[in-house]
Amino acid sequence: MTTLLVLIVVVLLAVALWQLTKIFDLTQVGGNVNNTQIANDNDNKVNGYLMFGFLGFIYLTTIYCLLNYSKFPLIGDSASAHGPQIDNLMVITLVLIFFVQTVTQALLHYFAFKYRGKEGQKALYFADNNRLEFIWSIIPAIVLAGLILYGLYAWTNIMFVSEKDKEDAIVIELYAQQFKWEARYSGADDVLGKANVRYIDGANNLGVDLSDPNAQDDFTSSELHIPKGKRVIFKMRSQDVLHSAYMPHFRAQMNCVPGMVTQFSFIPTMTTAEMREKPAMVEKVARINAIRAKKSEALVASGQPALDPYTFDYLLLCNKICGASHYNMQMKVVVDTPEEYQAWLKENSPKTIVQAVKTAAAEAKAAEKPATSKDTTSAKGTDSTVVAQAETK
Numbered sequence: 001m002t003t004l005l006v007l008i009v010v011v012l013l014a015v016a017l018w019q020l021t022k023i024f025d026l027t028q029v030g031g032n033v034n035n036t037q038i039a040n041d042n043d044n045k046v047n048g049y050l051m052f053g054f055l056g057f058i059y060l061t062t063i064y065c066l067l068n069y070s071k072f073p074l075i076g077d078s079a080s081a082h083g084p085q086i087d088n089l090m091v092i093t094l095v096l097i098f099f100v101q102t103v104t105q106a107l108l109h110y111f112a113f114k115y116r117g118k119e120g121q122k123a124l125y126f127a128d129n130n131r132l133e134f135i136w137s138i139i140p141a142i143v144l145a146g147l148i149l150y151g152l153y154a155w156t157n158i159m160f161v162s163e164k165d166k167e168d169a170i171v172i173e174l175y176a177q178q179f180k181w182e183a184r185y186s187g188a189d190d191v192l193g194k195a196n197v198r199y200i201d202g203a204n205n206l207g208v209d210l211s212d213p214n215a216q217d218d219f220t221s222s223e224l225h226i227p228k229g230k231r232v233i234f235k236m237r238s239q240d241v242l243h244s245a246y247m248p249h250f251r252a253q254m255n256c257v258p259g260m261v262t263q264f265s266f267i268p269t270m271t272t273a274e275m276r277e278k279p280a281m282v283e284k285v286a287r288i289n290a291i292r293a294k295k296s297e298a299l300v301a302s303g304q305p306a307l308d309p310y311t312f313d314y315l316l317l318c319n320k321i322c323g324a325s326h327y328n329m330q331m332k333v334v335v336d337t338p339e340e341y342q343a344w345l346k347e348n349s350p351k352t353i354v355q356a357v358k359t360a361a362a363e364a365k366a367a368e369k370p371a372t373s374k375d376t377t378s379a380k381g382t383d384s385t386v387v388a389q390a391e392t393k
């Protein structure tokens with residue numbers, strides 16, 4: 001708010017100053033003041049030097065911002081097998097753009113100065129210059145083609161999963177809805193049961209086809225657990241609008257589109273515990289906690305509870321503006337060691353969707369019973385049919 005006010009004041013001051021100079025100009029009637037509207041050599045020279053001034057300004061601003069607001073490397077350690085490929089592409093693109101921008105800006109401003117207007121000097125007119133046009137077309141074409149080809153190569157490399165890799169991969173569904181994520185594990189059979197938005201009913205909130213044999217051992221989790229060193233294939237679905245599953249630490253992103261299943265796959269290479277121990281991460285967490293501690297002081301002083309200290313966790317975020325709470329659509333991702341993952345599976349896999357639907361139906365029945373103990377016909381509602389459907393293997 002204060003920044004906005006300061007900005008408004010600065011703009012108003014500039015306007016006032018401009019008006020003042022205009023009034024000053026108007027009062028200078030007669031005398032030997034040059035009132036002509038045509039720029040003379042002196043005006044052009046001033047503008048030419050101002051060009052250099054502006055060039056210096058953008059270079060200095062760039063250097064200042066790089067030194068003060070950036071932490072190199074700009075992107076932290078990646079935690080997936082394909083991560084370095086993406087990072088490489090990013091760094092090459094960044095360096096190339098930075099180099100071209102620095103050189104072209106210098107040339108642009110230098111030529112604006114060199115060919116500034118001079119009295120009696122006429123611009124040379126020529127219709128075309130084949131050699132020049134060839135050079136400025138072929139160089140960008142080669143560079144861009146190189147970048148695009150390298151990008152395509154990296155993309156197919158990352159997206160292509162061979163049949164052999166598919167066989168011993170873990171299949172997990174990421175289900176997106178406004179505004180949360182849910183993960184569905186395929187259970188012991190490693191095959192996700194069929195699902196459709198039409199089957200969504202009560203405890204079956206992902207719309208799993210309970211009559212599908214493959215769905216019998218499927219279970220859901222509000223925390224995504226994956227083991228280090230094993231390929232995970234994510235199948236994405238969305239219930240309502242376009243979402244995008246974004247896992248920045250794994251350099252992974254894929255749109256979640258209503259009505260279709262999209263896919264992304266990667267191999268995690270660093271457990272959550274290992275990532276927490278990386279020097280860059282330790283430093284980052286310390287920095288965040290220093291800010292939190294400062295904020296907490298102010299909060300405690302005003303009688304509010306202090307902020308919790310931050311600990312690092314991988315996150316699955318939504319990267320498509322999907323509505324009001326989009327900013328908060330996230331799920332914790334935990335990369336376990338294979339042993340930890342097996343222990344987690346053992347604990348969570350019995351909580352299947354089929355079981356949850358059965359329990360919910362039983363609970364609903366129990367709740368209805370005391371009130372309508374005489375009327376047994378209406379108590380056997382739709383819930384029992386769902387259970388019957390669930391039991392058909």
Ligand SMILES: [Cu+2]
Binds near residue numbers: 319
């Ligand atoms: Cu979203």
